[in-house]
Amino acid sequence: MIEDKNQGRTSLSELGEFGLITHLTKAFKIKQPSTVKGIGDDAAVMSFKNKQVVLTTDMLIEQVHFDLSYMPLKHLGYKAVMVNLSDVYAMNAEATQITVSVAVSNRFSLEALEALYSGIETAARIYGVDVVGGDTTSSVSGLVISITAVGEVDADRVVYRSGAKPNDLLVVSGDLGGAYMGLQVLEREKAVFKVNPQSQPDLDAYTYIIERQLKPEARKDVVTLLRDLDVKPTSMIDISDGLSSEVIHLCKQSDVGVELYENKIPLDPQVIATCEEFDIDSTTVALNGGEDYELLLTVDQNDYPKIKGNPNLTVIGFVKDKSQGMHLITRGEQAIPLIAKGWNALKED
C-alpha cells in the first residue's frame, strides 16, 4: 500500500521543461473528431460545429485533496481526470478533451511523474478523451494537479442544476458512502503503519470501498444509459461533496423543496459492514461523505416506467414545492431538515 519511493530515479532537470512535456505526453493519442490540433502549439484547436461546449476545471492539492502515503501516483492521475469528467457528465454532455497542468518539486523523480501521467493516459484512453494541452512546472513544496475538461452536447440535451420541479423523482446512480469509508480504512492503516512498519494489512474485506476512494469512476455510462432510455433529467449534479450538500444545491437552484427517504439511500454491504466496524452511522456517511462521483438527478414522473428497476438508478425521494422545505424522512418516519455538512476545502488547518 505504501509506495516504494526508492525505484530508479531520473532527475527532472536532466530533461528540461520542453523535453519533459514531450516525454510525458508522447503516449497521448488524438481520437476525438472535434480535436483539430492537440499538444504542441500555443493553444489547442477544436471544432464543435453546432454542438454546445461545456467547460469545467478542478485543482487537486497535496495534503488537501490527497495523501501520497496511501495514494499511488498512477491512481492519483486517474482520479484527477475522473473528478473533472464527472462534472462534464453532470451536464449530460460527452467529455471530449482535457488539459493537464502539473506542478512538482524536485523531490519527484521522472519515474514518479511517469506514473502520474500513466494514470492520466489510462483514464483518457478508457473514457475516450483527448489530452490537448497543459504544462509541467516546478513547485516549491507539494504536488498540484489542475485539470480542465471540455465536453460537447446538443443544445436540447444539456441539463442544468436548475430544472427540477415539484413531483419529479429524485434519483441517484450507484451507491453512496464508499469513498469516505475507504478513506477511513486507509487512514487507519496509515496510523498502524506509522507505529509498526512491519505490519501486513489485510484489506480483503475493504476492496470495494478502497477502490471507490483510490480509483473512482465517473458515470459516463449513466449519461449513455439515460440517452438510450430516452430520459432527459430535469436537473442533474455530480456528488462530490456528499448527497446532502448536492440535494440542497439542486433544490436552491431549482427553487424547490425535497423529501429524501433514508431507507432508499443505496449502500453497498461493505459500506454498511465498515460503518458498523467503525461505529459510524451509514446514513450520515452517505449524506456527508464526499468523493463518490455518482450522479444525482431529477426525472419527470412520466419517465418512471423507463427507469424503474434499472440497477444503475435508485429513486430516493421526491421533489416538493419550495414551501415544504428540504427534509430527510428517517426510517422512523421523522422529517429532519437537510443540512450541508459536506467536506469544506477551506476549513481552518
Added chain:
Amino acid sequence: MIEDKNQGRTSLSELGEFGLITHLTKAFKIKQPSTVKGIGDDAAVMSFKNKQVVLTTDMLIEQVHFDLSYMPLKHLGYKAVMVNLSDVYAMNAEATQITVSVAVSNRFSLEALEALYSGIETAARIYGVDVVGGDTTSSVSGLVISITAVGEVDADRVVYRSGAKPNDLLVVSGDLGGAYMGLQVLEREKAVFKVNPQSQPDLDAYTYIIERQLKPEARKDVVTLLRDLDVKPTSMIDISDGLSSEVIHLCKQSDVGVELYENKIPLDPQVIATCEEFDIDSTTVALNGGEDYELLLTVDQNDYPKIKGNPNLTVIGFVKDKSQGMHLITRGEQAIPLIAKGWNALKED
C-alpha cells in the same frame, strides 16, 4: 512597493467555500455572445456555432513564477490572465472565456483574495472575456493560480507555429527585454529593502520596465491590427520565454531556418539604459529574458507593404531554408547559431 499585509483581515473560513466563491465572483459580468451559462453549475456552457475553439492553460506558482514581496496581488491577478490570453492571441483568435482556479493558505485574508480577484476582473473586463468557472481551495503552503483561456476563430484564420516558409519576414510586436530588466530592478530593490527597510526607492527611471514586469499586456490589439491590415501571418507564437527560444520553436515546427538581425531587435530606451547600468548586454536580454508577451510572427513578403512602417510591428529577420540553420546576424555581421537559453521552470532549485 512592498505590500502592506496589515490591512483589515477577514478569515477565509468565515465564509466557507461556496460563500467565498460567490463573494469573489459577484463582480464578474457575462458579455460574450458565446457564453450560454457561466459560473454556478457543474460546468460552463458555450456555443461557438461554426467557429473553431482554442483552449490553453497555464499555472502560476508562488516563489517559482512570482514573488509577492514586490508583486501586488491585484497586478498578479491581472498578469495571470494576460499570460493565458497571450496564448489565445498567438493562435490569431479572439479570447472569449476564462476559468480561474486559486489555491491559498490561510495566511491569506479575504481582503488579499479580493485584491487578486479584482485584478482578474479588471483584466477580463478590459479584454472582453467572461470568467465562466473555476474554484478556490486551500493550499498547505504558497499561492497557486491556474487559468484556462478559451477563444474563437474562423477556421481559415487560425495561425499555427508550423506555417513559416523560406523568404517570409520574421516580425515582432512591441519591444523586448523590458519585463526581464524590470525584474532585475525589483530584485535589486528587494535586496536593498532587506538591508534597510527605511529606504525609499526612486523608481522614476524604471517605470516602463517595471510595468512590463508587473502589469504586462497581451497583444489583442495586434490580432485586430493584422485583421484590419488584411494580413494573415504564416506562423505565430507568443514570446514568453525569450525571443531566441521562440524563434527556435517556430523554425523547428515549420521545418525552416532563420536569419535574425541583432540591429533590428526593438529595444526601449529604458531597457538600453538599464542594461548599461546593470552592465548586461541588451541583445542577450532580448534573446533570453522572458515574460514580454509580445507576438512573434512570420509574414509573406507580398504582405510587406501592408506592415511597412507600422509602429507596432518590426521586421527583425528572414525565414531561410532549413539547411541554412538558425543564426543571429550580429552588428559586426557575424552569424552566430541561435540557442535557447530561456527561462527553465524546471531547473534545480
